[in-house]
Amino acid sequence: MNPMWPDFLDTECVPLPSNVAACRVQVDAARWCEAADAMREAGADLLSLWGSDDRDRDQCLRVHAAYLLRDRVVVVEHAMPADRPIYPSLATRFPAAGRLQRATYDLLGIRADAGDMRPWLRHGGWPEGVFPLRRDVAATQTWPVTSSPYPFIPVSGDGVHEMTAGPVHAGTIEPGRFQLAVVGEKVLRLEVRLGYTHKGIAKRFEAMAQCDAHRLAAHICGDSTVAFSWAYCAALEAITASTPSPRALVLRGLALERERIANHLGDLGGLANDVGFAFGQTQFSSLKEQLLRHNAELFGQRYLFDFVVPGGVASDLPARALPGMLDEIAALERAVGDLRGIYARHEGLQDRFLGAGRLTPAQAAALGAIGLAGRASGVARDLRVDQPWSPYDQSSPALATSTEGDVAARVQVRFEETLESLRLCRQWLQALPAGERVCEVPVAPAGQLGIGLIEGWRGPVMLALETGPAGGIRRCRAHDPSWQNWPLLEVAILGNIVADFPLINKSFNLSYSGHDG
Amino acid sequence: MFDILSRIRRTGRLSEPYPVPDTDQTASTAIQRELHAVFGRALCIRHVDAGSCNGCELEIHALSNAYYNLEGAGIRFVASPRHADVLLVTGPVSVNMEDALRQTYEAMPDPKWVLAVGDCAVCGGLFGANYATRGPISAIVPVDAVVAGCPPTPLAIMRGLLQITSKRPA
Numbered sequence A: 001m002n003p004m005w006p007d008f009l010d011t012e013c014v015p016l017p018s019n020v021a022a023c024r025v026q027v028d029a030a031r032w033c034e035a036a037d038a039m040r041e042a043g044a045d046l047l048s049l050w051g052s053d054d055r056d057r058d059q060c061l062r063v064h065a066a067y068l069l070r071d072r073v074v075v076v077e078h079a080m081p082a083d084r085p086i087y088p089s090l091a092t093r094f095p096a097a098g099r100l101q102r103a104t105y106d107l108l109g110i111r112a113d114a115g116d117m118r119p120w121l122r123h124g125g126w127p128e129g130v131f132p133l134r135r136d137v138a139a140t141q142t143w144p145v146t147s148s149p150y151p152f153i154p155v156s157g158d159g160v161h162e163m164t165a166g167p168v169h170a171g172t173i174e175p176g177r178f179q180l181a182v183v184g185e186k187v188l189r190l191e192v193r194l195g196y197t198h199k200g201i202a203k204r205f206e207a208m209a210q211c212d213a214h215r216l217a218a219h220i221c222g223d224s225t226v227a228f229s230w231a232y233c234a235a236l237e238a239i240t241a242s243t244p245s246p247r248a249l250v251l252r253g254l255a256l257e258r259e260r261i262a263n264h265l266g267d268l269g270g271l272a273n274d275v276g277f278a279f280g281q282t283q284f285s286s287l288k289e290q291l292l293r294h295n296a297e298l299f300g301q302r303y304l305f306d307f308v309v310p311g312g313v314a315s316d317l318p319a320r321a322l323p324g325m326l327d328e329i330a331a332l333e334r335a336v337g338d339l340r341g342i343y344a345r346h347e348g349l350q351d352r353f354l355g356a357g358r359l360t361p362a363q364a365a366a367l368g369a370i371g372l373a374g375r376a377s378g379v380a381r382d383l384r385v386d387q388p389w390s391p392y393d394q395s396s397p398a399l400a401t402s403t404e405g406d407v408a409a410r411v412q413v414r415f416e417e418t419l420e421s422l423r424l425c426r427q428w429l430q431a432l433p434a435g436e437r438v439c440e441v442p443v444a445p446a447g448q449l450g451i452g453l454i455e456g457w458r459g460p461v462m463l464a465l466e467t468g469p470a471g472g473i474r475r476c477r478a479h480d481p482s483w484q485n486w487p488l489l490e491v492a493i494l495g496n497i498v499a500d501f502p503l504i505n506k507s508f509n510l511s512y513s514g515h516d517g
Numbered sequence B: 001m002f003d004i005l006s007r008i009r010r011t012g013r014l015s016e017p018y019p020v021p022d023t024d025q026t027a028s029t030a031i032q033r034e035l036h037a038v039f040g041r042a043l044c045i046r047h048v049d050a051g052s053c054n055g056c057e058l059e060i061h062a063l064s065n066a067y068y069n070l071e072g073a074g075i076r077f078v079a080s081p082r083h084a085d086v087l088l089v090t091g092p093v094s095v096n097m098e099d100a101l102r103q104t105y106e107a108m109p110d111p112k113w114v115l116a117v118g119d120c121a122v123c124g125g126l127f128g129a130n131y132a133t134r135g136p137i138s139a140i141v142p143v144d145a146v147v148a149g150c151p152p153t154p155l156a157i158m159r160g161l162l163q164i165t166s167k168r169p170a
């Protein structure tokens, strides 16, 4: 065992209900730091960081950090007196903590003791000193917007000029702001500002019923709806010790993999489009459309919103649908294989992909890269492989990785994952287990914390659900892996030409809505 | 090159066939025909995501694929509000996008129309109004037509565009 590993992380950890192995531990400020050091040393990822207002219970505000070790999740919780809610910053150990800590302050007034103190989610939509996620702020309270310019970090020097893009962009993409400092054609620095699509989802959760809030989870991030709604249901089912049937779990697996395939197809086309290879866009967007139309026939939904429900799934697959699905898989494998060959042999395409937006494995490890972007930079982790939950525990998915870390690597990982997802789907369809569509999920008693952790197409989607009285929700933290990976873009773009920014940005394709919450 | 050409040949033509008078039309081609008749090649759309979950954007993207081929019907998404006839807005207007939405609207030349797309934009949807959202788009800018759905299908969005055409001055 690693010498830095403090005993309390083993002896004082209590198991948490979850679809993966998870536990929680209460710590003071000193142990909060000790735990962070030990986690960093052990190579854990900071999965998420969030706060909670527990003044009604024990006069405390709390900060929670969830770490992902190879074999389990550890939630470290630190309580602070309400009149001095300050905790040691984790940002020097886990760079992803910086923005999470700023967001936690904006929503709950719990402050890290060091680091960047600029607001992150609060753009002037509510006054300074008001913390909307505190329990004494009414759910419907609103404020007029006051203009509050954001102090981007200035860059100066000979021949440096600054360019701003957003929040409204030239194309149909989500809103965010990019501040680029350039010298000639080269990018010297990029600073991203997010939070434009903040919808107060955490506050909204607290007004919803346990049995209904999966619908809200499904709309946290539209392209990852299966991942988020599964994470919600997994947390609720773990708390209530209800187990969906093997059939329902396989149907969820199918839905999650179809979501992964649809997004990868869309990105593989979009990336070709960004380098002027319209053929790739036409081909892949058509394949995606065919998949979505098939989704609508099979599941009644193009994007599988609200397909995952507590206890199971919203609709079963009729046996007569199976041959068509197997044919679809074979056709997609052929098409994706052909197109992969065409991409590989197309010199103009490869010239733009190779070496662009490189994030080295060392940078990825230092920044705490996770998910797809991490895998393309040598971070060989995938929850489906490392901590497989049902039905992945039966199907041994293969990991797709690269150590190149450039746009080409992120393209390669997408190709390999698409083919692997198709293989998984075939394997499940060939032996679809029997079972009920849904099982009953009882109302959970108040004060239970559960974790749902699902490898969505971008990376691990985590949801921490704490139940409230009368079938309600006390606190729900839903975390998109884009929190960890947005800072990667700021590093990967350095030294590239401005004209490659859209391509590099697209190769990460991070979420705004999932991040902003 | 040969592999590209052979793939194009095998893929064939996916666009739902272009309108020809007096033949049987699918819903999609009927809409394409009307759009084409009213706007010719002149309709320019500026899209603003005012806090959507990104679900509506996925369907807006789909409008450009070979099946719907919106661009083939003469409708374009443009990069600047100054080039736009229609403002297509999604999302429940987050307070953090309120100013940007208003400024985009003001930057558009007259005459201009606003199409609210998706339940969020139409009525606030699942998110409603709270400290971070304003609810419907109409709370911030005047709305000419709406397309309900969560998300609405690409065909529904095309129909919504048609609804706007009836408001266009002769």
Ligand code: SF4
Residues within 6 Å of the ligand: A219, A222, B051, B052, B053, B054, B055, B056, B090, B091, B092, B117, B118, B119, B120, B121, B125, B126, B149, B150, B151, B152
């Ligand atoms: S209407 Fe539905 S799909 Fe569209 S932004 Fe709102 S929640 Fe997302």
